[in-house]
Amino acid sequence: MADRVKEILGWYGSENPGTLTNLYRMLDHGTLAGTGKMVILPVDQGFEHGPARSFAPNPPGYDPRYHFQLALDAGCNAYAAPLGFLEAGAAEYAGRVPLILKANNSDSLYGGSDPIPAVTASVQDALRLGAVAIGFTIYPASAARNDMYEELRELTLEAKEAGLVVVVWSYPRGSGISKQGETAIDVCAYAAQIAAQLGAHIIKVKPPTEHIALDAARKVYEAQGIRVGTLAERVEHVIQSAFDGRRIVIFSGGEAKGVDAVLEENRQTALGGGFGTIMGRNSFQRPHDEAVKLLRDVMEIHRTTWPG
Amino acid sequence: MADRVKEILGWYGSENPGTLTNLYRMLDHGTLAGTGKMVILPVDQGFEHGPARSFAPNPPGYDPRYHFQLALDAGCNAYAAPLGFLEAGAAEYAGRVPLILKANNSDSLYGGSDPIPAVTASVQDALRLGAVAIGFTIYPASAARNDMYEELRELTLEAKEAGLVVVVWSYPRGSGISKQGETAIDVCAYAAQIAAQLGAHIIKVKPPTEHIALDAARKVYEAQGIRVGTLAERVEHVIQSAFDGRRIVIFSGGEAKGVDAVLEENRQTALGGGFGTIMGRNSFQRPHDEAVKLLRDVMEIHRTTWPG
Amino acid sequence: MADRVKEILGWYGSENPGTLTNLYRMLDHGTLAGTGKMVILPVDQGFEHGPARSFAPNPPGYDPRYHFQLALDAGCNAYAAPLGFLEAGAAEYAGRVPLILKANNSDSLYGGSDPIPAVTASVQDALRLGAVAIGFTIYPASAARNDMYEELRELTLEAKEAGLVVVVWSYPRGSGISKQGETAIDVCAYAAQIAAQLGAHIIKVKPPTEHIALDAARKVYEAQGIRVGTLAERVEHVIQSAFDGRRIVIFSGGEAKGVDAVLEENRQTALGGGFGTIMGRNSFQRPHDEAVKLLRDVMEIHRTTWPG
């Protein structure tokens, strides 16, 4: 199995040994160690949605240490969170779970049609906290997209020089696109491509729908007969759009939902060649043991399900 | 009692010994030394509201040295003020009271619906003045919130590297929220969370009201039966929202009011698990001896009143 | 008399010996040396109003060297001007009169309701020209006030580290205030407070009128019975508002006017405890000998007139 990890590292041949080492640490950690698959626990909802909406359904989650422990108990490959949440446990859990420092964040107290998160942490913070990676959200289709791309460029160069991994959340959103277009298959595939072109090592996108949003794209999808009927097919297309499968692409879990829906979505993702999932609310909002079970079930799917 | 201080320092395990030392200095100073509680004297009203509105009610307060002495006489844990006020007494009072340099400030000569203070001091200023901490105001819900978060990120990283403590005033305000919403319980709790996620060591929020401002939040408060009927309950919820009580949260005194109201508010705060208060106009606008008595009475409440 | 200088230096105890030395140089120079009073010659009108409006009434003033000589002949404590004017005489007059490099300036070829000057010189320029101080204008009540405060913060920190003095022209102006409000007593007092809080050593404001501009302030002025009926009373209130008299505050001369008016204004200023004046057009637009006489008469007033 570790051959698969070696193969994946080979895709990142331009990176220095420091970055390869940290990428290895993520791929070699937890339940999915050595499989080339990844299930990551992200907890930025406290910042993004507010504390009660995030943690009241499972109050132990108010304590930042809970999530380090959950990631550890479930055997996640990594735990991703904003500065404060990582600071509050990084010393106590030092070295026990790979950390991704989420370097930009938005809150919900101010709206606006063209979102841009605040940059809330730096590469220096990631290094002092012992993190293996920085995480960064871009919103293609926002009027402010260039600002995000340029912030990311600077952080990415700095991160790579420091031997860190770069994880990009690529979520089209803003006045350039409709609500429905945000998860359209052509848009999700484009979002994965943009993140890859910007130098991301690991890319997180939303599970795409069958909708095609851009006229110029629709012509090509039809002319070339690109199959997007099932989620597995769409995932396959997104993976192909991220350098023909030579970049790690994982899919977000989205809103809290039932266990069966979560499992089925992951099965489709795995069938399409997806590398795993990054699942927040569906894990930490459940009671601890339920969450561990669900995460392990999802991992089992990814460990055992491979494209046709 | 000093065990409580040791416990509190334990929450900040990611910080370097320099920052822990300065946090200790605040927790170990004055009347409340060793209790883990804090009463801070803040005097930025000269900048924020103008000199006559701030100091004419008690004219000795025009002299910057008055406030150092007041903080000393009352046994406050620290004294917080803008650059000029600290410069005007820092040498004379060197070492006698922990200083917080308020690093951003607004004046009242220009209005506008989306406030952002000017950054008026730097970490370098704090160091040359012997301060133990920098103070910084953020206005979540302002269109300019991201600018504030990013200014704070830079100051925070610099402060932590220099061994300083970071105190954040988190006051939702601006076009993203109604006037009533500014002190809504869900908004105050969210404000505490944001400050904590941004890396604050000490967080100052306003005493919350029973109002819930955000629709998405209201559903959760109702569904989860979060109790917000009394100020003590609301304080408890805010404390929980700041990393389950693992961050120091203190409550502002707000407008000048009667002695009884001040004492009752502090009693509720203490019952809810609040760590203390930061009380400006209610202290320095009273005659010196009255102010000292009130501050000491408030300290006595915090020293003796504990949750449940 | 030099005891008074020592006393004044004592107010600036946070500054390094370099800054105290340069402040001493200004207080120890010229006719008013040792009195703690200051009369400064400022010539930035060439930039602000244009050359003919400034110098045609007394054409020798077109030559930058004229003003160095005038300051010297009259025994002014210092001479303040923009970069070019100082460059054009700094070598020839090296060391003979303390220089203040005016570091920001506006011209009159473009209007606009929210003024902000261009930053036209740096601390490095002040050092290479042998200046003892930088001068900087802020316009509280302008929509761009924060930009000015932040430019000033950076220059101030740099200047203080380099042992220079910081002189701030604090002139409320812009869409936040009416024309009449610009010189209202509450606004002038507030302007002095803001400059002091920003770290200014010497503050220049306009002679205030009896008008009170801000509603929130008016209530306090009435309730506390603050006396603002005479210019001397108003000056006293402004001085009090600048750290209870522990910052040097001087008053601008304003538009060119008759000798008697100038002398009377200075007498009132001195009676109110003002530290002196900064008088441009009323000096350099008069013929040399008249200007020297007027400046010396003004100095005599400040030397001999003291509050009640």
Add this chain to the structure above:
Amino acid sequence: MADRVKEILGWYGSENPGTLTNLYRMLDHGTLAGTGKMVILPVDQGFEHGPARSFAPNPPGYDPRYHFQLALDAGCNAYAAPLGFLEAGAAEYAGRVPLILKANNSDSLYGGSDPIPAVTASVQDALRLGAVAIGFTIYPASAARNDMYEELRELTLEAKEAGLVVVVWSYPRGSGISKQGETAIDVCAYAAQIAAQLGAHIIKVKPPTEHIALDAARKVYEAQGIRVGTLAERVEHVIQSAFDGRRIVIFSGGEAKGVDAVLEENRQTALGGGFGTIMGRNSFQRPHDEAVKLLRDVMEIHRTTWPG
């Protein structure tokens, strides 16, 4: 033939040997080595137009390594692409084909009338990837043109100090010009001049049409009898406009089209003294062997066709 390369290097006498070396590497590589002509393979369409629109017509192109190989197989002088695409093959193909790192890029998920690309890579990235040049797009006629010129100035200075070559895509576009004006002969010639004045070593413009867009220019074209009737004449005028032929100017291929049209366009370009072409969609969207044949046919035209 290599005398021609020496002659061309002579035009860049202000550059350091590092830059001359990298320019030599491009002129000395592939099928056209030593001729002074250049055919470059650019693949930034994945970022600019999205993955399916770019690569679905010839799916092997999803894999970044495909384009390195195509450039190698066809004997292109260089291969140009954004950060991600270069990172994904730079190690595997190290040294085998000169690389141009495209340092700014736009995506199609957001529109707007005054385009400006995001800066997506740096000189430091070019150096760590072993690239010989950076590529940069400017849009004269955009309201944001100055931002692009200034970004380019900084990158250019840095690149030249690091011994890299600077390739500028100069495409007038934005609210300053009509759609038809974008390829007008006067505008294309002006675009070449601007790029040259900004310090570009190699300039890429679009094949110009007979249209003249600017009134002030039209008078001169008519008065001076500048001949712009054929594409060859127009190319000659553009070449003259780029320092009288002393800068390398190549022409873009534009939209995918038939083989005959491509060859004829290149013949005209060569007749007019153009230095070659940079041809993306017309090559990589064709099957590999067709693309290699077309690129080699184009090279043969440039090798054998000369002005007059």
Add this chain to the structure above:
Amino acid sequence: MADRVKEILGWYGSENPGTLTNLYRMLDHGTLAGTGKMVILPVDQGFEHGPARSFAPNPPGYDPRYHFQLALDAGCNAYAAPLGFLEAGAAEYAGRVPLILKANNSDSLYGGSDPIPAVTASVQDALRLGAVAIGFTIYPASAARNDMYEELRELTLEAKEAGLVVVVWSYPRGSGISKQGETAIDVCAYAAQIAAQLGAHIIKVKPPTEHIALDAARKVYEAQGIRVGTLAERVEHVIQSAFDGRRIVIFSGGEAKGVDAVLEENRQTALGGGFGTIMGRNSFQRPHDEAVKLLRDVMEIHRTTWPG
């Protein structure tokens, strides 16, 4: 005659020997060497107006080397051009003619009522190209004037530290002024003053008209009886406005016109005490020998014509 050069250098006593050396190089070069007068060849029209409008009337001018040679043949004191034009000849002509690197430029493909050029070169560029000076355009009366002044401040400080001369083109233009006002005598005089105050060593303004644009100025011109009836009188007033003649002020040639008009304008300029001219289109758009003759005739006027 060289005494005059020594006298002029004396006006710049604040500058380091490096800057004085480069100023000397310009004053000591070419036909007017030692006279204290200057005729400079500027060729930035390729960037500003486009190549055909600039060079088609005399096509050898497309070649950047042509202008170095023209400046040399005519004996100009210096040659000024943007980055690209200097790069294309600086090595070949190294040391043979003093170079002024024009550090900001505008093109004509985008309009707008408040112009600001792009900064297109740096002091570092000037140094690597062996230039003696940087040139910079400011547009007082533009809403963006402060940006230009601040860019100039930074370049000027850097240039002076590097021993370079600073030449400022001061052209009032923008929404603060009417078209007629751009060359009004009060405005031109003000423009010269602003440039001088910003630290310029050599100032280029347009020949002023009799018009007075600013009401506040008109009163003074009338009251003081400032004579502006002839061009010579107006030039004299502008020279006086630039530090009473202690800054080098030269006048631009403006649009192409007849030989007699050019000569007469220069005669008036010289009579008024102007230091020379900077003449682009009127020289390089004429055939080489005509241009040389005209430039030499102009120089002869400046060599032999002196104020009353």
